[in-house]
Amino acid sequence: MxxxxxxxxxxxxxxxxxxxxxxxxxxxxxxxxxxxxxxxxxxxxxxxxxxxxxxxxxxxxxxxxxxxxxxxxxxxxxxxxxxxxxxxxxxxxxxxxxxxxxxxxxIWKVTGARPGDSLVLTKPLGTGLVITAFQAEMDEPGEMDAAVDSMCSLNDLPVKLPEELLKAVHACTDVTGFGLAGHLLDMLSDAGIGATLFPDQIPILPGALAKADLGLIPAGSYRNRELYSPRMEGLEKISSAMTDLLFDAQTSGGLLLGVASEVSGEFVEACRNAGFAFAGEIGSFTEGPARIRL
Amino acid sequence: MSDTITVDARGLSCPQPVVETKKVMNAQAGGTIVVLVDTVTSRENVSRLGRNQGWDVSTEDLPDGEFRVVLNKS
CATH class of the missing domain: 3.30.1330.10 (PurM-like, N-terminal domain)
Structure with a gap:
């Protein structure tokens, strides 16, 4: 203080x-x-x-x-x-x-999201996959540029959004090495809260899914899958590349926020207007247990 | 076409085993490629590449934490 x-x-x-x-x-x-x-x-x-x-x-x-x-x-x-x-x-x-x-x-904390809150992500996933492809020289033109743009951009929502929207945030973390799955599970470490993901709504860097299919998956992402998949349900409903994306270790990834659902539409629009072009509502918080459902 | 090519990717870190395997795939459209790797990550990644490119994939555990990935395409 x-x-x-x-x-x-x-x-x-x-x-x-x-x-x-x-x-x-x-x-x-x-x-x-x-x-x-x-x-x-x-x-x-x-x-x-x-x-x-x-x-x-x-x-x-x-x-x-x-x-x-x-x-x-x-x-x-x-x-x-x-x-x-x-x-x-x-x-x-x-x-x-x-x-x-x-x-x-x-003060935004990692825990504190409430059942019914919207789950908002401000940057696309896939930096681990695209960087691995770049190192392998198997990336397509423009893909690494998009990843670099995303990694360089600041997570400066707190200085760009109006105060009333900032107050609607109940929990926040940034997505880095543990991937979306690991960081979302971290948000669920308070008792009695779970999360549902909407895979179709998750923003993805151009080319990232194709890189997963080519086996350009960093070792950290395999570790994430091993650690976190036991606390997830419904992975069989999505493609193996999409699964890899949920575990993809991010560098300078976006903010992952629990936002009061009444203002989540306005919140996402404000994020996009502030330059977070990929921002979207990718799921919601539910009553427990502390698991991710798809 | 029936030649077997062996890629020894042991000791190489990700993504190099995939790169070396892809080079061989680019050079020959079919046959058998045997890839030797020494991490689970490389075994999984080379298998993913193989399946994605239309090769039959089988893997075998070798002593000392090494793996043989066999890729077949007629």
Whole structure:
């Protein structure tokens, strides 16, 4: 608590490169780190760089570009980049420690969704599949660009949506390494709440499903399936590629929100108007048990 | 067409086993391709690729956590 009206949020996140271009990597890593503040409904205020870099193997210009990419996203978030720290490392790593603040009367938590709430997702799924295809040089033109656009875009709903819509959010998390299934199950860890997914409504990056059929599935997604499928019902109703998508580990994925159903239509429209073109209502929360149904 | 080609993808990390298998598929339209891998992820991914490209797929566990994926197409 900063005072009776504001709570402080202090988070840290860093990742290894997912793309070749250093500026883009910086942007993605920064968007990913800033997301932790946004996912709590907050506004990032100050960030510090965290850098690991192989000084002897890579030209310093690469590091400069990574940091420029990070600066670009911190600026876009309206925060101040106040310095940071670097160490020599075998492979590049980059991220941010971020401080932000949120009004105490509307802190978003992972749990707190209520039966009847709408489940809203703000970015398309499939970054793990598309990145794997890119690494295999089996992606089609434009597919990686769409994934990069999505990963670079900020989850800055809390600074873009009107206050009355922000207050209609009962729970929120961001979709990252555990995939949609893992992060949604996390939202169900309060007793007595379950979720139903509408597979047809789930936004998907171009080409992602085709990549699953080609066996371009990252190892993390298999781990997610093993961990989370025992708590899901109805997977047999959807294609194997769609199943892979539910478990696909995301980098800088979207926000996953439980929103009061009375305003969910307005909420999704406001998200789209704020630049989250793929935002949609992909399911609903139900009375328990803590399982995902399809 | 009846040649058997073996792809030794042991020690390669994802997605390289799929890439190497796809290269062989691109070079020959049928026959038998045997792919050796050493992770469950690679076994599943190479199997997915095979089925998607119209090959019959069978897998076999080998000692030491390795797998043989046999792809057939007439």
């Amino acid at each position: 900063v005072d009776e009206k504001r709570a402080g949020i202090f988070t840290l996140d860093f990742i290894t490169p997912v793309v070749d271009d250093p500026f883009t990597f910086g942007q993605i890593a920064a968007a990913n780190a800033l997301s932790d503040v946004f996912a709590m409904g907050g506004r990032p205020l100050v960030a510090l760089n965290i850098v690991g870099f192989p000084v002897n193997c890579e030209p310093l210009e690469v590091l400069t570009q990574i940091l420029k990419g990070g600066q670009d996203r911190v600026n876009a978030a309206g925060a101040l980049l106040a310095g940071g720290h670097s160490v020599e490392d075998g492979e590049p790593k980059y991220g941010l420690a971020v401080y932000g603040e949120v009004p105490v009367d509307r």
